[in-house]
Amino acid sequence: MTHFNFPIRVYYEDTDAGGVVYYANYLKFMERARTEMLRDRNLEQDVLRQQYGVVFAVRHAEIDYINAARFNDLLQVSVEIIKLGKASITVAQTICRHHEPDDLLCRATIKVACVSADAFRACAIPDNIRMELSRVN
Numbered sequence: 001m002t003h004f005n006f007p008i009r010v011y012y013e014d015t016d017a018g019g020v021v022y023y024a025n026y027l028k029f030m031e032r033a034r035t036e037m038l039r040d041r042n043l044e045q046d047v048l049r050q051q052y053g054v055v056f057a058v059r060h061a062e063i064d065y066i067n068a069a070r071f072n073d074l075l076q077v078s079v080e081i082i083k084l085g086k087a088s089i090t091v092a093q094t095i096c097r098h099h100e101p102d103d104l105l106c107r108a109t110i111k112v113a114c115v116s117a118d119a120f121r122a123c124a125i126p127d128n129i130r131m132e133l134s135r136v137n
Helices: 023-040 045-052 127-134
Strands: 002-009 054-065 074-084 088-097 100-116
Touching (some): 023 074, 023 100
Antiparallel strands (some): 002 074, 088 100
16 A cells, blocks of 8 residues: 655664664664654644544554664664554554665564544544545655
């Protein structure tokens, strides 16, 4: 459907004592890339909450760690919407070294639910948001 790439530099704070990226930080990198994908489509998360009364929350994450990123690596995090449901978005995400797409470090499938900001219950993705998400780059 739609594909987005976002560069991220590995900082010292992202690593463990051995200089390798701590496993949970890959999920943080993916979160940043999803946020930037929304921003690239003029969908700011604070505005979604204020104007539409919705927020997105991760419902399911499946992740496969393949290789290690290290301090000061420049990474590329990709986001590809693979399913746009009535109340959820499923994305495939990869992290590789920047300019080295064959050097795959991590891949994941993440399902994000659209929920009411007040009740925190699943709700339909508003039509305006759905239209922006389904737009091909």
